Amino acid sequence: MSAIAIEDLKRRISALERQIAPANGLNFATGCDEIDQYLPSSGFAAGALHEIQGATYRDRAASLGVALALCARLSAEKAGPVIWCQLRDPDRLHLHAPGLTGFGIDPGRVTKIILRKEQDLLWAIEEALDCAYVAGVIGVLWSEKLYDFTASRRLALRAKESGVTAFMVRPHWANGATVADTRWRISSAKSIAPRIRRAFLPRLGKAQWRLDMTKCRGAKPCAWHVAWDHETLRFDLAAQLADRTGLPPIRSAGAFRQTG
Amino acid sequence: MASNDTAKRAGVMTDQLLADARALCPVLNVADYDPASDEADLDRLARWCIRYSPWVASDAPEGILIDISGCAHLFGGEDALARDMSARLRKFGFRSRLGIAKTIGAAWAMSRYGDGARIIVNDAETAAMLSTLPIIALRVGHDVSDRLEQVGLKTIGALIGKPRAPLAARYGTDLIKRLDQALGHMSESLSPVAEPPDYRTYRKFLEPILLLEQAQNCLVDLANPLANMLKNSASGARRFDLSLYRVDGDVKSLRIHTSTLCNEPGHIVRLFQEKLEKLNESYDAGFGIEQVVLNAFETEAVTAEQPGLDRKRPRGTEAEFHLLLDRYGNRLGFENVGRFVPNESHVPERSERLVPVTARSPETENWPEFLRRLQGGFYLGRPIALLPRPEPIVAVAEVPDGPPIRFEWRRVTHRVIRAEGPERIAPEWWGKIPKEVEPTRDYFRIEDKDGYRFWLYRQGLYERRETPSWFMHGFFA
Numbered sequence: 038m039s040a041i042a043i044e045d046l047k048r049r050i051s052a053l054e055r056q057i058a059p060a061n062g063l064n065f066a067t068g069c070d071e072i073d074q075y076l077p078s079s080g081f082a083a084g085a086l087h088e089i090q091g092a093t094y095r096d097r098a099a100s101l102g103v104a105l106a107l108c109a110r111l112s113a114e115k116a117g118p119v120i121w122c123q124l125r126d127p128d129r130l131h132l133h134a135p136g137l138t139g140f141g142i143d144p145g146r147v148t149k150i151i152l153r154k155e156q157d158l159l160w161a162i163e164e165a166l167d168c169a170y171v172a173g174v175i176g177v178l179w180s181e182k183l184y185d186f187t188a189s190r191r192l193a194l195r196a197k198e199s200g201v202t203a204f205m206v207r208p209h210w211a212n213g214a215t216v217a218d219t220r221w222r223i224s225s226a227k228s229i230a231p232r233i234r235r236a237f238l239p240r241l242g243k244a245q246w247r248l249d250m251t252k253c254r255g256a257k258p259c260a261w262h263v264a265w266d267h268e269t270l271r272f273d274l275a276a277q278l279a280d281r282t283g284l285p286p287i288r289s290a291g292a293f294r295q296t297g
Numbered sequence: 298m299a300s301n302d303t304a305k306r307a308g309v310m311t312d313q314l315l316a317d318a319r320a321l322c323p324v325l326n327v328a329d330y331d332p333a334s335d336e337a338d339l340d341r342l343a344r345w346c347i348r349y350s351p352w353v354a355s356d357a358p359e360g361i362l363i364d365i366s367g368c369a370h371l372f373g374g375e376d377a378l379a380r381d382m383s384a385r386l387r388k389f390g391f392r393s394r395l396g397i398a399k400t401i402g403a404a405w406a407m408s409r410y411g412d413g414a415r416i417i418v419n420d421a422e423t424a425a426m427l428s429t430l431p432i433i434a435l436r437v438g439h440d441v442s443d444r445l446e447q448v449g450l451k452t453i454g455a456l457i458g459k460p461r462a463p464l465a466a467r468y469g470t471d472l473i474k475r476l477d478q479a480l481g482h483m484s485e486s487l488s489p490v491a492e493p494p495d496y497r498t499y500r501k502f503l504e505p506i507l508l509l510e511q512a513q514n515c516l517v518d519l520a521n522p523l524a525n526m527l528k529n530s531a532s533g534a535r536r537f538d539l540s541l542y543r544v545d546g547d548v549k550s551l552r553i554h555t556s557t558l559c560n561e562p563g564h565i566v567r568l569f570q571e572k573l574e575k576l577n578e579s580y581d582a583g584f585g586i587e588q589v590v591l592n593a594f595e596t597e598a599v600t601a602e603q604p605g606l607d608r609k610r611p612r613g614t615e616a617e618f619h620l621l622l623d624r625y626g627n628r629l630g631f632e633n634v635g636r637f638v639p640n641e642s643h644v645p646e647r648s649e650r651l652v653p654v655t656a657r658s659p660e661t662e663n664w665p666e667f668l669r670r671l672q673g674g675f676y677l678g679r680p681i682a683l684l685p686r687p688e689p690i691v692a693v694a695e696v697p698d699g700p701p702i703r704f705e706w707r708r709v710t711h712r713v714i715r716a717e718g719p720e721r722i723a724p725e726w727w728g729k730i731p732k733e734v735e736p737t738r739d740y741f742r743i744e745d746k747d748g749y750r751f752w753l754y755r756q757g758l759y760e761r762r763e764t765p766s767w768f769m770h771g772f773f774a
Contacts, residue, residue: 136680
């Protein structure tokens, strides 16, 4: 076989595999420079598949939160509706529309699709990814059985073609190989907020998560400890609390007291 | 008791004893009188008659009324239509009598009391033709017609031209009304068995088609003219019906809904294609499909839009998104494809509603506006996920009105290290009678020592001496 023929074949194969970058090449930043610079596409790639899973069963709400937070960051780059796909009874939790405001998402922009079977769920996500008008798709796969390498490849190809970004929220026990661009394990962390004088318990601070990037195409896995700010709608790197077990509690001096 | 012609020829009569009838005709087939299923069959036949005209009503117990105004020429004239219909009915095994006239009353009379199985009356000779028929042909009761016959008024002609007031006084106004309706002096309308479509296109096949794939091809030919009709009148439809008429009289209807007014042939075809593909698994075309009809319902005026100049599939347009929603809705049911609309309530689980995307949106469904009114800001500090219903928990609070310091939910004990609250949410006192008013809730945002955040509430107020109970309601990210 001549070299030209081989070259031609190679080109055709790569075209079939859609190895070429999406035409728009859009990506969106998390707002946290450390993460954005670490990711190979300097930010999250739009038109790609991102998987988010809780580290434990209890981190389900946190994984939803991260998916919504990323969706909010994406919305800053691309207007359009957000499609939320879930099974009829996803682990006895359902989305609360007023809570979306904490992620800067107007609940009116969200179309919620409730499905009976996982097969329909994957179909719905695939169809949504085919519609370039849509900004992002969030699929809640908490009882996944069919979502595997092949299924994820189908979705990733659709996403790449249309430029729609998919966020798959997977159960904490999921570990099969998929073609996702990035995969994140989320664990909730204690928040930091100043204590108000005379208050019985301290207030809640910004939501804090440990983002464990367990897979990334083109970069090594890494982990960050971030906080989500609902006012600026961005991730910030957060300092972790020191482990003070064993130390005597600090008798806070007046200087540290906040008036409130 | 009723009997068919064959039985009558054998000597079976109405009001005969069954034993006598059996003796006259040993092979007699007897079935119980079942008016409900008779009516259902008549209704089915009436629906089949929609092939001739969209305006069809079943006239129990034995008649079907069809308004064929403007439809006859499609079948080659009234005579050809009547011929076609009685031939087809004969094939189904029905004996039929048809009357075509300018009024419902006249047609009714002709079909039942006229001389012949197919009678077509010109508008001009309606009165003359009616004159020869008995009074009973006026759709009046036997009591009225019998009394009229006793005084020598035997035909409708005898009534025409008689003074009306004495007739009405003696035999009821109904008689005069029926007479006027038959002659066309008074209007009469029929309520159709199925809602008549706003626009319709159809295709008849010379040779019945046996495969649904062929119906799919035909769909394109039907959708284009229908869409053109809609476009020419600057309107769009929200509902489309595709009816497949089988040779043996069976009618299968497929229905699609669209979330927006639609007049795009591609859109219609795509949605029906999915329905047809699904139908293909279970549908039996029998001896073939002889006619396919596409109807448009719920049409409204649309503002004209500039269509793309290239014929390629549009990408990244709003129309594409609406097509996506319609496909979801028609496959999954529109109740499963929803968007959130605010609901005027402070109670969290009632403050949002999921409505089908097809529901028309009034101006009030503006979330930012609603939230500003509800809470004075876009950010509410509300959890992202709620339990379907609040679950009772065991909580220990250090001070009666304060947040809990420890609580047990689903058999796991959580130690609270951070808390915000209470946020007092009272139910609407105006909504229900006072006895049923739910207790006021005091909500707390809680963080436990592992960093998990919960939204829980205490129901019942200490100051009102209510017994407080604690509930878990939602989760923060």
